[in-house]
Amino acid sequence: MGELIVNTEGQRTRDLSCGAVPSRVLKEILEIDFEVLLEAVAPKMPPVDFGNEGITGKMRLASAALRNHLSLVEFRTLQSHVSDTVRGLVIYGLAIDLETADIPTVLDTVRPFASDIHFGVREWAWLAVRPRLVRDLDQSIAALAPWTLERDPLLRRFAVEALRPRGVWCKAIADLRATPELGLPLLQPMRAEPEKYPQDSVANWLNDAAKDQPAWVENLCRSWLNQSDGDKNTARIVARGMRSIKEQLKT
Missing domain, CATH: 1.25.40.290 (ARM repeat domains)
Known part of the structure; x- marks a missing residue:
């Protein structure tokens, strides 16, 4: 009897896209299928057209869709999700509400994401609120x-x-x-x-x-x-x- 060959890499990608496991490296984050991820997180939500968006564009679109579909309480519960990308979507979604907030409120909100155990969440944290911080x-x-x-x-x-001043995956700060x-x-x-x-x-x-x-x-x-x-x-x-x-x- 021949050996059973298991495509562990493919399974890993599926698990990541379903939000079942945290990512280990940036490459894994970039391979996540956001349509599958949103279906797993919010099955009744209408599909999102991501077009040709890159990773940060997908984060913005996905977070806005989730924030509009779920109540704030439901949305906040995702902050403890096992998937680092889902937790990142939470701060991106909260950043929408923070557009009119004062800076202390912005920092109070982003603080737990800035100190998250996962490197990915910490990156999404500053990327999400940077535009608001730059305005003031x-x-x-x-x-x-x-x-x-x-x-x-x-x-x-x-x-x-x-x-x-320049950063990565973000607009430079002219000042x-x-x-x-x-x-x-x-x-x-x-x-x-x-x-x-x-x-x-x-x-x-x-x-x-x-x-x-x-x-x-x-x-x-x-x-x-x-x-x-x-x-x-x-x-x-x-x-x-x-x-x-x-x-x-x-x-």
């Missing part, structure tokens, strides 16, 4: 500054990642590209950040800024190094933050 940039920076002192490194990371010093209340407290996860966000923020204002980034990094007394955390942030400048010098 000064207020957002002031409100996020205390987050840089939080004990939870995930919240410290969110404080910086949410307002990167920060032109005047990166506006972001100093978020950067200065984390110049010696001890955890690598938020360290990378600080470095990526600087790397974003270096693409438009390399002299400013270089001066800031040199200042940090001079004040750091050889701190290895600062050295790592600076090295990663200046990587674009170093590449420019090679060419």
Whole structure:
């Protein structure tokens, strides 16, 4: 009798699309069939036309459809769903209601998503509320500054990642590209950040800024190094933050 061959990869994709398991890597998130996912989460909801939308477009459309179809109580229960993508849909849906909310309310709402155990939810968290934060940039920076002192490194990371000048899968912030010093209340407290996860966000923020204002980034990094007394955390942030400048010098 021959061996039974099980297509575990195909089953894994089906489980992800049905919302039965959390994703392990970004590639798995990108392979999720959103039509299947919505059918599993809300079987009676009319189908959504996703057209040729990419992943962030699908998140926006799916979350809006769910938010309109379910009551707020029903929608909120999805916040404990096993699927990280479903939990991400919740903050995207709540972000619709937050469009007219004040910044403290926005941050109170996004906080549990920003500290979610899953990397995917944490990414959807800042992507979902970033447009609202950018509209009141000064207020957002002031409100996020205390987050840089939080004990939870995930919240410290969110404080910086949410307002990167360029970011990933999002619209750049013109004011920060032109005047990166506006972001100093978020950067200065984390110049010696001890955890690598938020360290990378600080470095990526600087790397974003270096693409438009390399002299400013270089001066800031040199200042940090001079004040750091050889701190290895600062050295790592600076090295990663200046990587674009170093590449420019090679060419």
